[in-house]
Amino acid sequence: MTLTLTGCGSGPAGGDVTLKLIAADYGDRASNSSEHYWDELTRAFEKKNPGIKVDVEVYNWTDVDKKVEELVKAGHAPDLAQAGAYADYAAKGQLYSTDKLLSIPTEADFTPSLAEAGEYERVAYGMPFGASTRRLFYNKKLFDEAGISDPPQSWNDIVKDAELLKEHGVKMPFALPLGPEETQAETLIWMLSGGGGYTDNIGKYTIDSPENVKTFEWLQKDLVGKGLTGTDPAKLNRADAFQGFADGEVGMLNGHPTLMKQAEDNGIDYGTVELPGKNGKAKATMGVADWMMAFKAGGHRKETGKFLDFVYSKKNVLKFSGDYGLLPVTTSASQAMMADDKYAKLHGFLEQLAHAEFYPANKTSWPLVSKTIKAEMGGAVGPEGNPYGVLSDIQNLADAEDNAVR
Template identity: 55%
Template sequence: MERRRFLGIAATGVAAASTMSLASCGSGGPGGDEVTLKLVAAEYGAPGKPDSSQHYWEKLARAFEKKHPGIKIDVQTYLWDDVDAKVAEMVKEGKAPDLAQIGAYAVYAAQDQLYSADQLLTISAQANFIPAIAAPGEYRRVQYGLPFTSSSRLLFYNKTLFERAGLDPDAAPESWAEIKAAAKALKAAGVKIPYGLPLGREEPQAEALLWMLGNGGGYTDKVGSYTIDSNNNVETFDWIRKNLTGAGLTNNAPGETNRRDIAEAFTKGEAGMIFGHPTFMREIRAKNIKFGISKRLPGREGPMEATMGVVDWMMAFKQNGRRKEIGAFLDYVFQDDKVLEFAEQYALLPTTTSAVQKMTAQRGSTELKPFLDQLQTAEFYPAGKTSWAAVNQAVKDNIGKAADPGGDPEKVLGKIQNEAQKASSME
C-alpha cells in the first residue's frame, strides 16, 4: 500500500457527547467491570525504533486510561504491508478489534459490521471534517470511515540536478510540457533517471491517478461510475508513452519499478523529478538533498486546481458492543493537540478544518503549506465502493503496461474497465 499519512478530528467536535459519553471517568463495562478495547493500527514509523507508531499509541493509551480508570486500551501496530490483511483475518475468525486504523472500510460497512459516524461522533464533529476528505468515508451516503490521516501529492525535484542541467532551481515544472523539457535537459546532463515513473505493483494506482487528473480524467466520474478507459485517460497514457518512456526520459521498465525504488533513487541523487507526499521530505533531508516542491499538480496545459489525496481510516466494529467506550476513546484520540502531535511526528496532514487552521497558524508559510492548500480540493480513491479493492488490484496488475513504449493504452485501460464493471455489478 502506498504510505503516506495523518489524522484529525477537532477537540470541540469529537465528543462522545450526549448519547455516548461516559457517565463518569470511572465507568467501564456492565456493572462497572473493566473494559479492554482492542485497537489495531498501521505502523507509520519503523517497528522497534523510536519513531514507531506503537510508542505513540502506547503513550496516548496510558494517558487516556488515567482519565478513564474503567477502560484499558490494548494496542497492536502492524506494517502497512500486513495491517489490512491482519484485520481481515481477525474479522473472519470472529475476533474483530473494537477499533481499526487501516486503509479500507467499505467491505466491513457493507456487511453491517461497523458503527456509523453519527453513532460515535457529534454533529459538529462530523461537520468539522474537510468535505473532500469526509466524502470518501461514506458507504451508501452514510459515513463509516473516520478520516484518521491524510496526505496529498505534489512534484518534487532535485535542485542540484536542475542547476547541473542549466535549469532554474527555483522554478518547478508547471505543465507536462515543462516536465518533458526538464527531463530532456536532465538526460543531456547525464542524470540517470530524469523523471521517476513508478508503475510497479506497490502503488501504481497513485502515480496513474496523478497523471490522469492532469488531463481531466480519473477512476470515476462525478456520480461514481468507473471511467478508467475514458478518452482523457487513454490520451494521458499515450502522452506518457510517446513523450517520456518512449523518449528514454524515465527509469527502465516503469511497470516493474515500485514507488520505494524511485524514492530511494531520489534520495541518492539519481532521479531528477518524482511525485511525492509530505513525509517524503524527511527522507530527503536525511540524505542532504536540495529539493523543491511544486505548489500545484502539473497538468497537461498547466497547474491543476486539485491533486490526488490519500486518506487512511479509523473504524469501529460492532462485534463487542462497546460503542460508549469507543466513543470516549475517540473523543480523546481526536482532540486537536493529539492530532497535531501525530502530524508533527510523521509530517502528515490534518483532516479537519480546525486542525488545518491551527497547523497553518503554527507553521505559517512552510513547505507543508502547498500540501495543506490542496486538501480542500483533493481527489481521492473511490474507497466507498466495495468494488474498489478488486479494481485496485486490476490496476496494480495491468496499468504499467499502458506506459510501455510499444504498449496499447486503449487496450490496457479497456481491460481494467471491464474488470471494474464486473466488480461494480456485484455491489
C-alpha cells in the same frame, strides 16, 4: 512486524472494558514506530478514563488490512481498526456509523472532503485518520546543473526539463513508479493531470475515458519512449523512486509529504510545486486518506466513542500529523498547522487538501480494481504496451464487479 501495546494495568477488572485496536505503522524504523504514538496516547486516555483500557496491536502496512480481515472472518473483530479500507465492512453492516460514536463537535470537525470520502451509500462509516496530497518534487541542484531555472508547469515543460537532465547525466530524469507497490496512486495522479480520473461526479467508473487514454498514450510515447524515466516504470516501486530522489539520482517525481524528511536527511536541496497538467497546472491533485473504523461485534459503542473523541482532539491530531509528516484530518488541527511556521513546508500540501480527489474507497469493487491496476498499468506504458486496451479491460472488470455487488 507486529507490535502489541497494553495500556496501563494488566487487563479488565471488575466493570472495566478493554478496547482492542488494530493500527498501521507509519514509521520507517523502530525509533519512530507508531507504537510510540499509541503508547503515549492510550496512557493519557486511560488516566482520564480509569474504567476503559485500550490494547493496541501495530502492524506494518503490508499486513494490517489482511490482519483485520482475518480477525473479522474468525469472529474476533477488533473494536477499532485503523487501516486502508472500510467499505466492505460497511456494506456487510459490521460497522458503527460515525454519528453513533462521535460527539457532534468531533464529527463536525472532520475536513469536509475527507468526511465525504468516508461515506458508504451516503452514511459515514470511515473516519479519516492520516491524509496526504501530492506535489511534484524536483532536485534544485540537478536543475541548476542542467541550466533549468524554473520547475515545470505543464507536460511540455516536464519533457523539456527531463531531456536537459538526461543530457547532463541524470540517471532518472523523471521517476515514474508504476511498479506493483503503489501503482494505483501514480495512475490517479496522471489521470487527474490529464483532466480525467477514476470516476465521474456521480461515482461511475471512467477508467477508459478519452482523457485517460490520451494521458497514458502520452506517457508511453513522450516520457517512457524517449528514455526519460531511466528505467522500466513497471519495475519501479514508489519506495525505490523515493530512495532514488533521496540519493540524488532522480531529477523530479510526484511525491507526498513524507518524502521531504527523507530528502532532507540525505542533504537534498529540493523544491515542490503543484502538479503540472497537460496545458498548465493540473485540475486537481490526488488526496489519500487512511481510515479508522469501529466494529459492532464487541458491543462497546459508548466506550469506543469516548476513546475516538479523545483520539480526534486537536492536540492529538496535530501531534500525529506533525510526527509523521502527514496532513491533519480535522479543521481545527489544520488551522493550527497553517498558523504555525514550524509546519511551513507542509502548508502547500495542506492548502490542496480541500479540493483533492481521492480513491473511490467507498466502492466495494475498489479493492479488486486497485489490485488489477497495480498488476497492469506499468506494462501499459512500455514499448509493447497498449494503454487503450489495458484501460478498457480494467473498465470492464470494474463495471462487472460493480454490477455483481449491487
